[in-house]
Amino acid sequence: MTIINRLHSLRAFLNIFCLGLCLVPCLVWADGDIDSADTADLQNAFQEMVVTTSRTPRPISKISENVTVITSADIERLNAHTLSDVLQTIPGIHLDQIQSPGNSVFFNLQGISNRHVLVHIDGVPQNFISNDNLVEPGTIPVQMIERIEIIKGAASSSWGSALGGVVNIITKSPDPERKAGGMVSGSIGTRYTADSRGEISGTVNRLGYYLTIGDLRSDGLTPGTQVRFNHGLGKLTYDLGTKGSIALGFDLRDKRVGLEDSVAYNFHDSSDNRYSSAYLNLRYSLTDDLNLTLNGYGGRRLITAKWGELTSSTLWKDGSNREIFQGVNMGAVWGGSDNNLAAGVEYEHHDLRGRELVFLDPINNYDLAMDRWSGYLNGLLSLGRLSILPGFRFDHTNLLNDSYSYSLGLTYKLTDNTTLRGYAARGFGMPLVNNLSFLNGQHSNQNIQTLQAGFETTAIPYLWLKGTLFYNNIWKIQDFDTSTTPATVTLHDQVRQGAELELHTTPLYGISLTGGYTFSDSWDKDTKAELTSANSGPRHNIKLGLNYDNTDLGLRGTLNSNFVKWNVPADKNANLSAMIWNLHLNWKPFQKKELAPELFFSIHNIFNGDQYIVDFRPNAPRWFEGGVRVRF
């Protein structure tokens, strides 16, 4: 596509977007008077949901970044198995292929690879540094998730290496109301795809506990994509009353998967993953206005991958990457939810190891020790309806250049129903930390300048609407050429810009709609060429959802879909012709009875469509699953 065409389509979209933005102020008085509020609403000053995507929990109207929050209830109605199933429903995020549940899969966020998206589970970073800094969402089960908070766009002034954004996963807290309660569930589907889970939770005096275990398995919905995945997560909490709390948690995951069997190209690919980590977290209030947090964590990650001929036992690659990590961070927040200052320091140590047994090349055989020191200062100043959010962070590592990140966010509460947002930031993403970079002499971080502007409104009756324009100037981003011997890495400057619109309606006769559209335009600044699927996300991505809730019948249903248009090189033999539709139903037939079972059923890829970017990794065809869950 020529530059002119690209600019033309962007301009058309911007025109529509700006028209929508102009209409918002006209609609702000449409809301009716509320004459009788709930006592809790009065006490809370009608304030809205608080999220923790910044260093201090803040109401949504004081978040200047583009943030999306997913709750455990949203996850449950999707009958989701892993984080992959959830991320695929979020506007701005697209997974390269959905095969068997639990499969290895990667995602991009507004066109930026998940290598540059920081993922946390309860404050423990999940990016596997010695495995290209990647996080595989297929290795993160969902049963333990209370909520997922996603920042779209650079968030380095708070979180460090987060050029593309942050996925912050918060796990369930112990049930504060009972000494013991829980859930068991089991499902089975096509190709013996079965997911068995259980969780137990409760609080005895001040001591709370939460434990979940699960087993996900499949014989593979596409050739060679079998999955065996066992996982367990637990936490103990001790309540210090009004002073704070202590939490001790662990996370264990063991997964064996096949990535693909390709008859056409005569190869197969498989990997084993083992993750274990633990953390200790202390939250303590020194005074009403001064809160301290201390978090220590450590763990081990291991992935082994084999790639070889399908018709013989010949292996072309037999590699492993291991990482042993420890970290500690300490932070203080001074002030309330409207004016505050957060400061903190972080330290991480990583022992990184790479081994490749077939080719003993130095690029894939290395031992490195990496130390990271960071300090940050983030603030919030509220001046009436205006909130100003400055941020600064310094990151130092022994292997890479130092990095300074800063940001300035603004939110303006135009009315009680409409908030305007602006955000400017400079951030960075850690480059590949293995011998490939260092042998090529690359020690620099990958940098980003980002600009965002948007709005969020409920001014139109029955509709919640959020729109964001984004512009990202990225430089020194790594591009890999593995066709050379040895492989080489080169640095490029790129621009990624676009717009995003999210909406949902309030239920009417139990029916509500959700939708999201993301337009992303990415090009290389030197060649002016549009980036391909190897370096950017889809140009157009549409997510739609139709929800149905009938509380009298105990019935919930979701029909959702995903459409994608991507610039894929012709030699990949991509097929993106279809919109993929999925149906998820949940029915609790005897809901008034305790221990009533809830039945659930899903049809994935109802119309058996194709949506993949490389022909040897097709998406899963239509498949079915059903199961039951019982809460006690």
Place this chain on the structure above:
Amino acid sequence: MRRLILLIIALATLLPNLALAYDVLILQSRRDPSYDEVLKGFRFEQKSSLRMLVLSDYAEVDVVRIVREDHPRLILAIGDAALKEARKVRTTPVLAVMTLAVPAQTANQPNLNGISMFAAPEKYMGLFRSMKARRVGVIYNPARSGWYLKQARQAAEQAGIELVVRDVATSRETPEKLASLAGKVDALWMLPDATALTRDSAESYFNFGQQNSIPVISFSGSYLSLGAAAALEIDRYALGRQADSLAAQILSGRDIEQPAVWPSRAALKRNSTVLQRLGIETRLVNIAD
């Protein structure tokens, strides 16, 4: 899979046996952090055995049937919706918290008691005196908060404070009634009155305070960020502990037919930026008489 089925059958068979008799049925309107704080206080000493029901988790809850079958000795209703359901029960004692309907509704039903969501008016009078406010404006709906105004007037008289009162029947009247207080008051007292104060009318309180350079005194710290100069906020954790103590008394035979009580602890929260702008010294603002 066979193991899973066996596990489900085993749990389904065994778990009903774990449903033991209990003393207190807790009805909570919905899942809300403010209710959790109250519960935390209530459960701190865990003197009684409990069963918990969050109403928003169910399409319909037949509280009368549950009470008939389980025979709890007391119902703790947390929030408006919980009180609405609990009022259907006529024999078992009901203790209501986190609802403005206490004491108006509890006065009409012999098995109902509760803790008010209004701090004692004397505490507010101490606060007004410390701020040297002699004339205090109040907007209220007599049908909702008339009982409180009656007591507030007595407390004001004793403290030598004049309450300049305006009543409203709908929230649309609030801005107009506020305007009528211009030049006549030294402070504005924001009551938790769901007619006078709504999402839409809240802003007019602070606009009025700003335009007339007078402090707005609220009942919740959440309003400080909107422009309130100070707030007397009920400590929810202490409220929970107070409810626990009342529950223990009722369970040990205290007569439920008692007047509703004031919350035991209300903390003063100040907005030093607003106080400074109004020329009021923050350290002088307190609730001591």
